[in-house]
Amino acid sequence: MSTREQRVVDVSGLPTVVFGPRALLWWGTLGFIVIEGFTLVLAVASYLYLRQNEFNWPPGRTPNPDLLIPTISVVVLLVTMYPMYRADRAAKEFDRAGVIRWLLIGTALSGAACVLRWFDLLALNVRWDTHAYGSAAWMVVVMHATLIVLDFFECLVLAAMFVTGRAQKKHYPDVSDAAGYQYYISLTWLALYLIIYWGPRVL
Amino acid sequence: MSSTEARVPAGLLNPAERELMERTWRPRGGVWGWLIATDHKSIAKRYIITAFVFFLLGGIEAFLIRLQLARPENHLLDPDQYNQIFTMHGTTMMFLFGVPIQLAVALYLVPLMVGTRNVAFPRLNALGYWTYLIGGLFLYVSFFLNTGPDAGWFAYVPLSGPQFGAGKRVDVWAQMVTFTEIAALTAAVEIIVTVLKQRAPGMSLNRIPIYVWSVLVTSFLVLFAMPSVALASTAMLAMDRLVGTHFFNPAEGGDPLLWQHLFWFFGHPEVYIMFLPATGYVSGIIPVFARRKMVGHTALVLSLVATGFVSFGLWVHHMFTTGLPQLGQSFFTGASLMIAIPSGVQIFCWIATLWAGRPKFDTPLLFVIGFIVLFVCGGITGVMIASVPFDQQAHDTYFIVAHLHYVQVGAFVFPLFAAFYYWFPKLTGRMLSERMGKWNFWLFFVGVNVTFFPQHFLGLMGMTRRVYTYLPETGWGPLNLLSTVGAGIIAASVVLFLANVVRSLAAGLPAGNDPWGGHTLEWDTASPPPPYNFAHIPVVDGLYPLWERAPGAPVVTGMAAGKRQVLVTSVMDAEPESIYEHPAPSVWPLIVALAIGVTFIFGIFTPWAFLIGPALMFTPLVMWFWPKRKEPHERSFAEEPA
Amino acid sequence: MRRPSALLAALLPALALAACGHRDLSAVDPAGPQAARIADLTWYLTIVGSAVFVVTVAFLLYALWRGHRRVENYSGEAAERHIHRWIYGAIGVTTLILLVTLIYNFTTGRALANFAEPDALTIRVTGHQWWWQVQYVDPVPSNRFETANEIHVPVGRRVRIEVQAADVIHSFWVPNLHGKVDLIPGYTNTTYFRADRAGVYHGRCAEFCGYQHARMDFLVIADPPAQFAAWYRNQLRSAPPPADSVQQVGQQVFLSTRCAMCHAVRGTDAGSHVGPDLTHLASRGTLAAGTLPNLRGSLGGWVLDPQSIKPGAYMPPNPLKPDELHALLSYLESLK
């Protein structure tokens, strides 16, 4: 193949650190959000499917779930979105100090959410092996709990990277992806909270 | 590819840079190199070989079943062994061979066909393979310890529940599903991101090869189908059997039908996960052997997408006899019939291409023709059982066994063998023997028909599925014996295929870059391809790059030879957007996979494993992402300290 | 459409094979209106399906033959349009066939569903692990009785079967009379059918339910109304006292050893419903859910060692001394 007038497309000038849908990792995070989100959708669908078999929900002498602690944990999770948003903005400006400050605040809040989640489980007022209602409620809340714990450790490790100075420029987009993941977790918990804790009272 | 002229035009790699690139991308040798490999070709080759070993094991189990059923009142297997073996046959073929091999072949071919150097997330790819391997080994070690699952490959509750599913057998099945589901999901995410973001410049959406389209649609199916079985098997059935939850306990509000809904919501898309890549192979092979462009490229792509969507809407046709309301069942009959239309479109386009082209009858095309014949028969019996009244007679009988094997062996294994014969030269650099290939095809084709066509009549004569024996006066003896003979022919054909592979690895004809005159990018590089696939990433200017390539077509330059760089392009028109530096090979995915293994294997015996396991996983996961300190001169901009 | 099975049986010899099994156990040899409707639909689907298969494969072979003889490709703008016209035609025909099939399915489905009748003979069938408990649920409580593995129905009268599962999922299927219906714990499904000609129709369990799923058959015996009424009256009667001393000893063995722990014989102290009701065991055609013919030899073999015939069944081996066994068999054979 003659190479005399070999036309070339020179890409040496392209950036190596990009944010949002231009970056591969953004799509990877979106992929896992879709998987986990659809698993939660199916878990809630199973919860509502099991509801058809019962006359009253929760069945028998099981009391309604408490509202105090779960409401606090919803607020905490919603509030966590703000520091993560600021960390995202700081990451886009490659501002290391800003990222460290807001990321640590976000990590602390999501840690608090993890602790509160244990009390959310107790607030269900039912053991998982009492009947189908207990099993389904525990399944939904525990599955979301795994996501919060995952998110907490992800933010913790990211924060550790930036604090110890080992973080590189390519980790800034990871911060904005972590922020996106946090928005997803907080909003899904708001929806699950309404279904699991208010559902028995309202629906 | 670049000429050996002294003066190399601006930007092209001179021999010194080429040698540097060779060193940068070359995977490390030895066992350690094997454990830390992240090159998509070495992982995918392993994946294919492992899946094929499970195919052989599944085949042996199938032959044991046929031997037991060869004559009435046979005492080769007692009921306990028979239940374990038919469950292992179904589970192995569907979970350990079906889905994995389609994703494995895709992981090998997709980067080559879209013109990039590696899959999007190479370490995640390694994790996927190791998790799959651990799951498969775990299932087979349990089977040899007499703890193989024995409630059928879809393990209907309450037979698989805590009271009637004694011992740890069904737990083994439930956790094995988790392993294979993690592996499939990781592969699906990688394929989607590779196809959307790493295509060669110029490969806009309407220039993506059909095989890549079929694998993209399959990956979206995996994304939305696997969670359903993961939820049903791990989060519900395993918990029912471990900590006494009541998801499926009818006395405490649970519902056995919930299991069937969740399982088949995954089950039917799963068979399309195995079928769509098979149509991709066929649509990739026919133009090459008909020596003509495919008729109705857009029609084929749209029918792939349509099949993908509709496949989520027909799972209830597995549950027509459970007493669901009549109106609901009619909707699913409609959906089940509707899905026959896109399949019809594909068949018509294939036949039209063969008619308008000049077909050359090599082994790949023989397998494709065999596929079309078997698939039309399987598709028609599928339309038959889509009707509720007839399904009430045919459900859970050997009519269904015949249909599913016509559609699985005919429409999935035949195109897979066509793909083996077609892409084997690219994987190994050697041609498979055509003479043995033709024998392999005809034995397989005759074997399948002799084995499974009589089973249609057995089904209508009342022979139900999963029976370990039957009475002589049922009159099923002769047809079952005939079916066993057919199974022997299939076994001979598979042994012949193995001989062909072994012989050609040792002394096959060297294949060169493009033995068949293909039109997709993978035939543009050496076979087996170098670790970096393309020295210069090609620029694509048509749907059939190699057939329509003008001399001196442009290539991409300007990527550093000393770094593992991959070009990231836009989703719609594949314009270069950025350069992404791939992580180096690493052992951490293997360690994380082992930690996952510990979590779910001990999760059978104690719920605490679901706390200790993730704790074990924390360190390797951190080490997986922890950045290495780089020397200033080695660093690129992305690796500058934050 | 008159049932053309005779004509078509000759036309498609392979499929005819399915109609002629030695026993009445075939989905294409209907003995009732329900199975007849499904059989007609089966023939329609088979014929149309075979036709489509033959036509498609013919097109394929023609395409290969035509293509193989071609010197250069048939391509270009006009060629593409010409090919597309053929493909649109083929898609149109496919969609039309599917539509007709869909409509035919709906009509058959609705006809099958509207077979209910308030005063049909009601029978409750409960599936156990590996046998069928049959209870005739008459509006008058005193006309109710229980039997096992055999259902007698009067010819020409509609029968309503209510199915329940006692343990795992089973499936009630009598191919000659109607499609199958699953027995699911927590649900009561119903199915209606009618036998139009007298005969012994074999039924099977069609959902995998454990070790002995393969040997969980039952019989549906359609009797003329008079014969059915006589059978019904006989079933209502409890077992007569033993006629001679050997049967006396047999009854003693039955009551004092393991039999009474699981089996009930109305008219004696044995009242456990763990296993099948044996009050009229001798009147049944088969033993062990359709596995053995009801002869003295097979009954003896079954009582002594059921595990070698149905391994995994709940009935334990009963090592009896020969005279005890002889007496027990005589007693069981007196339970007409």
Next chain:
Amino acid sequence: MKRTPAPPHLRTLAILALAVVPAAGCKSEQRSFNETPPGATAFPAVQTTDIQAGPKTVDPSRGAYQENRWAVSQGSTLYEQFNCAGCHSPGGGGGMGPPLNDAEWIYGSDPENVYATIVEGRPNGMPSFRGRISNPQLWQLVAYVRSISGLTPKDTWSPRNDHMQEARPNRAARPQPQLP
């Protein structure tokens, strides 16, 4: 490998070799359909006190059913079928009959003792089932009864059955010393 139909016993041996590898896992999953459990034909030597001359002689095979998961599961089905639940309540929590899920054993908790209790019956209402229940089923019942209070290995316990949940098996009770 292509199987040529070898003589039947050879094939069965091959399959057994394929399926049965001598390891702990397989013994507890063994389904023994038609052979009576070893050491169960003769009436076991029963010991009601811990005082004895010389070491405690134990028949090693009597544990065969105690660790077998299928035997415990069959035992739970027989527990309902033979109406033990009538007096001891479905979860073994006790009713007219004494509770079976605690560490309190009036007549001893070794397998032979429980076997003797069922076969001979006990005063205050426990009927004798001698000759009424076959030996394999008796040993399965013994295995299940001892599993209610946690005397059989942990992996033989089933967390629930498919019925209403009454008495939750109180496996926290202090179990007797495990089998040697």
